[in-house]
Amino acid sequence: MPTLLTRLARAAGYVPARAAPDTLVTKGAALAGPQVALYGGGRPSWTARDATALARAGYGRNAVVHRAVRLVAESAASVPLVPTGEGGDALAALVARPNPREGGTRLLETLYARLLLGGNAYLEQVSLDGSPRALFGLRPERVRALPGPDGWPAAYLYGDGARARRYEQTGPVPPILHLALFNPEDDLLGLAPIEAAATALDIHNAAGAWNKALLDNAARPSGALVFGGQAHLSETQFDRLKGELEANYQGAANAGRPLLLEGGLDWKPLALSPKEMDFVEAKHAAAREIALAFGVPPLLLGLPGDNTHANYAEANRAFYRQTLIPLVRRTAESLAHWLAPAFGAAGLEPDLDRIEALAAERESLWRRVGAAAFLSAEEKREAVGYGPAAGGEAP
Structure with missing residues (x-):
């Protein structure tokens, strides 16, 4: 008597390589025995929790993350800085023109974006005659800290393999400045907002992929054709039915085409419809969680909400007060503290009087x-x- 696995193989169209003569299925023969489908609980597939994978899945493939990161980075880099203290003008001039290849706005924009996507950002200073003359941004994924006897970084390696360059954290102004967001589980490396929003990011991306697959399938949820007759479909009939369904009823071009059933066939849906899943609201909820992690009011990203001029102005003002200004102040303070041996008691402060969103x-x-x-x-x-x-x- 054929085993359950043999019957499943026959139902799927496979013939065992070494079957007994009385168990072989010939072309056109009836598929004897019951047809069984096995289902198991699926496990969610998550994006790897590392900066490169999250940046690729988020900034490279998700419109909400891409816009949130650009909005924070570009807006923060555009906040005007005012020099304070003796040596402040020299410090402001260095930040405004950090190196021959880019201006200060471009450098700060890249710095903020790397903080948001990786939780860490690194700057290298190049000195001439003991005075810093240029600042360069480093790729965080290529930087490796070498701890000293006290546990804090004594040197940094930048690069990969034999081409890595070593920076000793010595001298009046150490060559590397490491900026990191707060991480409760690590004293050295920061925790990126995109990592906190990773679950919402995967949900949002999966919702988009599911929607695209649904459209490719003529906007119909998954289902099954159930044969209610007493006889069984032959392998030839099964292949012909499958080919007709794929050719005539799948794809956006066949959307709305009626399905003609005969011979006791009946259509049974096996998946929830978009309305039953509350698909749109689930996607919007994931988008709002992403915006929350980056500190961007959902209204500024075009997400559904109270879209009035008064609410937009309030959201924009809250965005500057709660997200941008603290970020700019913390970064400016770190820069001034790092370069203090060269510029003295110099500082940089955001010029709030020149921010249009705070005019009221x-x-x-x-x-x-x-x-x-x-x-x-x-x-x-x-x-x-x-x-x-x-x-x-x-x-």
Whole structure:
């Protein structure tokens, strides 16, 4: 008597290579025995949790991640910086023109993007006569820290294999600056926002791939043709039916074409419809989680919400206050601390007065301070962030 595996092989169209003469299936013979389909619970397929794979799946293949990263990086790099302290002008000039190949905005934009996608960013400084003259960005995936006796990096390797270059963290200004986002599980390497959003990223990408496959299948969910007759389909009939379905009822060109059933065949859907899955809302929820991880209000990414001018202005102001300005300040502080031995007590501060999104806040502050009759002109200048007036107190 044929075994279950033999019957399954026959149902799938395979003939065992060494079967007994009475078990061979000839061309056109009936598929005797019951047809069995085995199903098992599938496991989700996740993107590898490393910077390269996440950047490829996110920034390279997901519109929400791509736009969120560009929005944060480009907006943060465009925030004007004001030099402070002695040596601030020299520091600002170096940041504005860091090297012969790129300007300061381009360097900072790349720096912020690498922080968002990998959690880490590295800068190299090149000195001449003991003074930093150029800044270059390094690819984080090519950098490897070499810890010293205290556990902190004593040197960095940049490159791969024999071509790796070693940077000793010695001298008044160490050659490498490592910027890292907070990571509760690692003292050296940062945790990227895209890693926190990896689950939502995979859901969003899978939803897009599922939608494309559904469209390729004439926008119909998966199903089965059930043969309700007493006889059995022969192998020839089975192959002909399968070929007709693939040729005439699959693909976007065949969308809406009626399926003609005969001989006791019946169509039984085996998958949930997009409406039953709440497909659109699930995809939007994943997109909002991605935006949340990057600190971007969903409204600024074109995601569904309260799309009014007032809400957009509020979202834009919150984006600057809660995401961009802290990021710019932290980066500027790290740059100034790194280069302090060369430039002294120099610093860089974001110029909030030149940020258009904060114009309403600035106008409100000036109006309140201007109406305070108990304040002198110098006190009013100090309250709004300006220094003493040239030539004494302003009238």
